[in-house]
Each structure stands twice: as structure tokens, then as C-alpha cells.
Amino acid sequence: xxxxxxxxxxxxxxxxxxxxxxxxxxxxxxxxxxxxxxxxxxxxxxxxxxxxxxxxxxxxxxxxxxxxxxxxxxxxxxxxxxxxxxxxxxxxxxxxxxxxxxxxxxxxxxxxxxxxxxxxxxxxxxxxxxxxxxxxxxxxxxxxxxxxxxxxxxxxxxxxxxxxxxxxxxxxxxxxxxxxxxxxxxxxxxxxxxxxxxxxxxxxxxxxxxxxxxxxx
Numbered sequence: 258x259x260x261x262x263x264x265x266x267x268x269x270x271x272x273x274x275x276x277x278x279x280x281x282x283x284x285x286x287x288x289x290x291x292x293x294x295x296x297x298x299x300x301x302x303x304x305x306x307x308x309x310x311x312x313x314x315x316x317x318x319x320x321x322x323x324x325x326x327x328x329x330x331x332x333x334x335x336x337x338x339x340x341x342x343x344x345x346x347x348x349x350x351x352x353x354x355x356x357x358x359x360x361x362x363x364x365x366x367x368x369x370x371x372x373x374x375x376x377x378x379x380x381x382x383x384x385x386x387x388x389x390x391x392x393x394x395x396x397x398x399x400x401x402x403x404x405x406x407x408x409x410x411x412x413x414x415x416x417x418x419x420x421x422x423x424x425x426x427x428x429x430x431x432x433x434x435x436x437x438x439x440x441x442x443x444x445x446x447x448x449x450x451x452x453x454x455x456x457x458x459x460x461x462x463x464x465x466x467x468x469x470x471x472x473x474x
Contacts (some may be wrong), residue, residue, distance in 0.1 A: 273390030
């Protein structure tokens with residue numbers, strides 16, 4: 258079986274490194290967006306490219322990663338540094354994108370756009386995972402989405418449109434072909450009881466999990 262080309266996109270949001278995050282990026286090629294290169298050492302990654310306007314880069318990071326090839330862009334531009342990094346990864350053959358530092362940080366607008374980008378990328382056929390270490394997110398589209406989560410992991414499904422015939426298995430609160438309106442809170446705060454399977458006839462969603470056992474909390 259041909260190995261899927263996986264790229265870790267290192268973004269500027271917060272990251273808590275643990276064994277699960279390290280496993281996510283194991284064997285991946287990496288592209289750093291601006292200050293996201295600060296995650297590289299903890300993940301054991303050496304980016305093959307560093308892109309951005311470099312307005313979030315400290316002198317220490319400059320010195321530590323001076324050997325990494327760079328593509329510099331002006332601060333006034335039409336795309337974020339993160340989207341530039343994603344596009345570059347795709348141009349290099351990426352089919353699976355691990356967006357590290359995508360869910361946490363001071364800029365909720367950036368976190369939200371990362372989530373929306375993940376869904377649009379999934380619609381184009383890419384496999385996408387977003388992670389802050391404490392949380393993970395994956396797009397949910399028509400078909401079946403399967404997730405391996407520790408028992409007791411909390412998860413929610415954000416309905417980014419009406420969700421038609423949503424089914425959830427492997428969870429404390431299973432569903433069977435339920436209609437979920439856009440923006441509904443019904444699918445928040447579920448918990449995994451084993452491997453989770455999401456089935457959807459039509460619609461767009463995003464599953465956000467805390468992939469740690471919270472059953473005793």
C-alpha cells in the first residue's frame with residue numbers, strides 16, 4: 258500500500274506535547290508558519306521550509322533555525338502565514354495535513370479559520386487533523402468518520418450546516434439518523450466509550466475532542 262504523504266503544518270497557537278501528538282506527526286514532513294517553528298524541537302521535527310512575514314519570531318528562534326530555507330512575505334498580504342504553509346505543503350504532494358497549534362492561542366479568529374479551512378480541505382479530498390495537544394479536531398462530512406479515542410474522552414460535533422441523518426456510535430450518547438440544525442448545541446459534550454464512528458448523509462461538521470480519559474473527573 259502506498260504511504261500517504263503527510264505534512265505537519267506548524268502554526269503559532271499553543272501546544273501541549275504528549276505521546277499522542279508526537280505519534281500524530283511521526284514520520285511527517287514539516288513546514289513552519291512564522292512563530293509556529295517554536296513547536297518543532299519539542300516534536301522532534303526539522304522543517305523543510307519556513308514561511309511568513311516573521312513578525313512573531315524571536316531572536317532565539319532566528320538563531321536556532323537559521324539553516325531552514327525561508328520564503329518571506331510582507332505583513333500586508335491576502336493570506337495568513339498558515340494558509341501559505343498549507344498551500345506549499347499541497348504543492349509538495351501532501352494528502353494528509355496535521356495542523357499543529359491550530360486550536361489554541363490569543364487569536365480566536367485564527368483558530369476559527371483553521372477549523373473552516375480543515376472542512377474545505379476535507380471536501381477537496383485531503384485528510385486533516387488539527388491539534389493543540391489538549392484538543393483535536395477533524396472534519397465530519399457525508400459518509401463515515403472513524404476516530405480512535407481513549408475511553409472517557411470528551412467530544413463535541415459542531416454543526417456547520419444542517420446535519421442530515423447524523424449517527425453516532427461508540428459514545429455515551431449515541432444517535433441514530435437524527436436531524437441536527439445548523440448551530441445546534443445538541444451534539445456538544447459527548448464522551449467516547451470506545452472507537453467512535455460518525456455517520457452522516459449530508460452536511461458539514463467538525464468534531465472537537467479532548468483525547469484523554471475524563472471518566473473519573
